[in-house]
Structures are given as structure tokens and as C-alpha cells.
Amino acid sequence: MERYQYEHVFGRIRWSRFLPAAVLLTVVVIEIAWPDFNTFPLLTAVPVIAAPLVSLAWTITSGAASCLIGALLALREGQVSFTRSEYTALASIVVLTVVAAFLNRMFARERKRLKTTREVAEAVQRAVLPAVPDRVRGLAVAARYQAAQEEALIGGDLYAIHDTPYGVRMVIGDVRGKGMQAVTMVNTLLGTFHAAALQLPDLPAVVRGVEVQLQDVKSRPGETPDEAFVTAVVAEISPDRSTLRMANRGHPAPLMVHRGTVTLLEPREPSLPLGLGDLAGPDVPVDEFAWPPGATLVMFTDGITEARDRNGVFFDPVPALTGPLPPKPGAVLDAMLAALFRHTGELDDDAAALVVTHVPAAGAERDLSAAPRVGGS
Template structure:
């Protein structure tokens, strides 16, 4: 105890001095950063260059009106106080240069009046610009909150899957678009959806929210995946216009090794086997997009395929496959996936997204979503009875390649 007290008393004054000193330096740095942020450096440089030209050439009144360029330029980069500072400096320099060059009083007064008018107008423009920027920042924060509410973040592991998601909205200023995705664990296994709403903007966001809300509720209630799709279809039929629709892929993993897929007019998922080969899961019986069943009379069908340990499934929207480069060439997603596939879905999607951005030159022209799932291998165990009535758990011997593998055929909608 005495050692602790001695240690505390020995270092207490030093710690107090350090904190106070650090706090004062932090305050100084904060003031300096705030001053540097609000200081219009470029306008000051322009004003200084005009003064130097006038001093070097002695042209008098010819150069004085150009000092108004300082506050006018400050309005595009600075706050109103910065604009006023540049205007006051330009006015003082005008008086100094006008007196030095012998400019008549009437002409100097006209120059100062014009400079004052430009400064006031620039300060007003700067105030309006800062107000619009604050409103835009608030709108962006609301858009981000709406995106998190509609597209809830997906954890890196859901049920037996490793999961990664990448989403890019074409309207970068709003940071939200019409693509949708969700992945939820349910009593009937992990279920997921990815879709693309026709159109853009707020109407598309509202439709995406509607689809995701119905999906999350139906995924927990309906034991049959086709029934989940049917509830989404009925909800859209009640709420969408006659020319609105949603393309989507709804999938489920009800039991080990069995993946169910319902494709409603959407781009087919890509199945990556443990060997690294990539295959497209094309629908056996193509179905119309959600919201158009009443017009076509066709119903979607359930497609079943095996999903072994180490396999991966990539769901995506057409903003990825329809991305074009400067030569109008589409992005080859299957080839890119085969190049970048790894045991970490997040790393795979990061490499795909970087390649996609490079392909289009840094800006997508449509919303793009990528959802990648990987079924990691789980070591099987067996229990062995030992002497004394106890038991130990040891890893089971590996099965020979292909043992227990099977292929399920798709079945139609009932």
C-alpha cells in the first residue's frame, strides 16, 4: 500500500502538468486548424500577385479593379468571414496603391465602392453556399440512416455460412439506390434475397423497403420457399403500378448440402465449387419478375442444387454485369470471380469491387450489389467409449472423394 501511495504521489504532479500541457497544445492546434480551414489562401495569393504586379509596373489604376477578384474567389472556397477579410485587405491595399500611384480621389472612390459591392455580394453568396452545404450534409445523413434501415448490415457469419456484401449506389451523393438484399436465419434454415427494383430514386427505395419487409416476415412464417415468393408477389401486386416490377433471386438452405433457389427474372447466381470452378445457376423454368405474374400467368419454380463444404454462392445485380468500360465492353463477372476467389468472402468481394471500379473508370452508372456466401468445411467428430464409462470425441476419418455426394433435380411449383 505504501509503495502504491509513494508511486502515486511521486508521479501525480508530473501527470497533471502533462495533461494540462497536452490540453493547451491541443487547444492551440484546434484553433490553428480552424483558422487554416477558414482562411482563403488562394484569394490572398491572388491579391498578393496583383499588388506585386502593380508595384513592379507602376500601372496605377489599371490594376486596382482586379483586386475585386480576391473576395469573388474567396466566396467559392471560404465562409463569409473569410470573404470579408479578403475584401478588407483588398480595400486597404487599394488605398495604399492608389495613393502611391497618384490616382485621383474620384477614381479611387469608385474603385473602393466597386470593391465593397463585390465583397458584400461575395459574402452573401458564401453564406448561401454554406447553408446549402449544411442542408446537403443533413440530407446525406438521412439517406445513410435510411440505407441502414432498409439494407441492414449483414454480419460476417450467418448460420453455417461466411458472408460478405458489397453495395454501390449509382447516385453517389445520396448513397442509396434501388438494389436490395437480405440474409436471415429462420426456423427453416438460412434464407436470402437479392433484387433490383425498376427505376431509381425515392420510389425505388420505397419499393425495396416493401420487398425486404415482406421477405423478412414471410421467411420466418412460411416453411415453403415458394410460399415466401408468393407473399412478396401478392404484396407487390397490391402496391405497385402496372409497369413496375422487381427482379429477384430468393434462396434457402433448409438442410445440409441442399440449396433451394427461386429465380424471378433476375441474373442467375454463380456457384463456385471447392475446386475453384465457376458455374452459372441458370433457371430451369424462367419466371417473370415479381409484380408481373398477373400479366403473364407464369409461376416460378423451385430449383434445388447441392452445396458442399467449401462451395460458394455469389448473388449479384445487373449493375455489375452491365458495367461497361470505355470500349463499351461488359464486365466479365464469372471470369473475375474465378481469378479472385479465396477462402475469405470479404477478400474476394474487395478484389472484385476494385476490378469492377477499374473496369468502369471509377464511377458506376447503375446500382450494384454483391452478396457472397461460403460454406466452410466443418470437421466431423465421433464419440468413442473409453474405460471407466467415459467417452472422448475424436475427428472422424476423411471420406473418400465423392462419397455421399448427390444431385437433386428441380421440382416445379405446386
């Protein structure tokens, strides 16, 4: 995910560096087309425009170029000396170039500090998340986490997958809010899910175990706000790998990709997010789907589905996953994320994705439709 975001941001920065030169070229064009137009205000703006976009050396160079062009334009009609107003204008460019140099150093320090803070936040987030294996009981697995480009706070996106006596169990979720309170919720949920997934025989019991623990954390003074909650999908793949069971707690519906077709795995019955179970009954709705060989489950947080382009249009991952795709889950993630960054450029919110592929045994893939619903509880 970082590669796509880096390529977009780098391209945008690369083109913005030409803005001071574009302004200088505009001055020359205006002077040729409309000689009576006063272009010195534009020339004085060039070093200030350059300060946040280019290096210190290029900021000073842009100021020097502005002075040179201003002097040439002042003398273009055969003048042998500058008028007082022209001296004043050239002096203004020099002064603003000095100011721009100081601003450039301030911007550079702030960018470095923000970059360091963001890297620390992302490193903490990655340390909190458990490592995801490449293979789990005949399933191929891939996961990604990406901090928002404009944020420097620890986010609340999470995912985990565990091989248990009751099948492969996984969770993906998003804690409301950021910072250390989000980390507390993430740690609580992941730790409880790990223990419950290994010990409890049915999926509703796992969800209820996580809910009880989150309620306990919320009840402690100063730990988390009362309105804190976690949207999440808790899922399991049966030991024979034929059935996918899923409890969706207010989270974006996962997708199943099979033979070029994408199916939205929407819950039959909506449920409140984890941490708000005291507002609902004890029942945990679970949906079941067929899990054919070769199928790929794509789970993600709302940082992906709520990403918008410049016109405010939300990103739809379905077109990117429709059609022939390589069988590896990492390739499926790459296809979705490449489309995401073509659509939005950069993320305004943290994003996480977990992809699991049912690797078929040789000749074992049956002619099944993509993810038909087979029941619910």
C-alpha cells in the same frame, strides 16, 4: 465498399487541386517560348478554376499568385511602370479573385449539404435493411450496401437471409426507382419474405406470397406507381446444405465460386420481376444446383454489373473471382469490389452484394465440380 470508393475519389480530388498551379506553370512556359502571346486571359482564369477545387485560402492565394506573375511578366523587359492595358488586366484578376472567393463559399456549402443529404439517405437505407449475421447454420455470410456517389436519394437495393425450418433462405433485389416509394416496396418485400420464409415449406410458395403482397401495395392509391417492380433472386440452401434452389425474377444471375472456378447460375427459364406477376401465370420456375463444401455464392444487384468505365465497358465480376481466394466471404467481396472500383472509379447507381460460403467440416469437402445443375421445377 466505401473504402475503395473513397480512395478513388480522394485521389481524383487530390490531383485536381494541382490544376491552378498547372495553369500558372503553363503561362510561364508560354511566355518563355512565345513572348508575343497574350497570357493574361489564362491568368484571370486561375482563381475561377481554383474556386471549386481548393479551399478559400488557396483560392485567394491562387489569385494573388496570378497577380504577382502578371506583374512580373509585365515588367520583365525593364519597364518601370504598367501600361493602362496592364493595369486593366491586373484589376481583372483582382476582381475575379473576389468573385472566385464568393463562388468557393457557395460550392463549399453545396458540397456540405449534398454530403449530409447523401449520408442521411444511406443511413435510412441501412436502417431499412436487416442486419446480416456472420454465421448461419454452418454458412459464413457477408453483405455490403453502397449508395451511388452522385445520388442523394434513398435507393431500392435490398438483401436478407434467414435460418428457417426448411433451410437457409435469402433474397437480394432491386426496386425500380428511388425515394419513399422505393422504401415502401423494400419494406413490403422484406417483411413479407421474412414471414413467408419462416412459414411456407416450398420456395415457389414464398415467391408467390411476396408477389401477392407487392400487388396489394401497388393497388393502394398513391402508394407506388402501377409500373413499379422489383428484380430479385429468392434462394434457399437445403437443410443438409447439399442443394441450392433459386428463383430468379428478372435479376442479374448470381455466381458460384468453387476451387478457383466461377459458374454463372443462370435460370433455365426467364421470369418477370416481382410486382409484375399479374402479367404472367402462377408458375414459379425454380432451378437447382449442387452446393459443395467450400463453394461460395455471390449475389449482387445491377449497380455492380452495370457499372461502366470511361469507355462505356461494363464491369465483369468473373475475372476478379477466378483463381485462388481466401475462404472468408468478406474477402471474396473485397476482391470483387476492389476490381469494381479499379474498373469504374465510382458508382452511378446504388449497389448491394450478399455472399454466402459453405464452410466445410474438417475433411468433409468432396471432389465435386463447381455448381453442376441437377434439375429444376
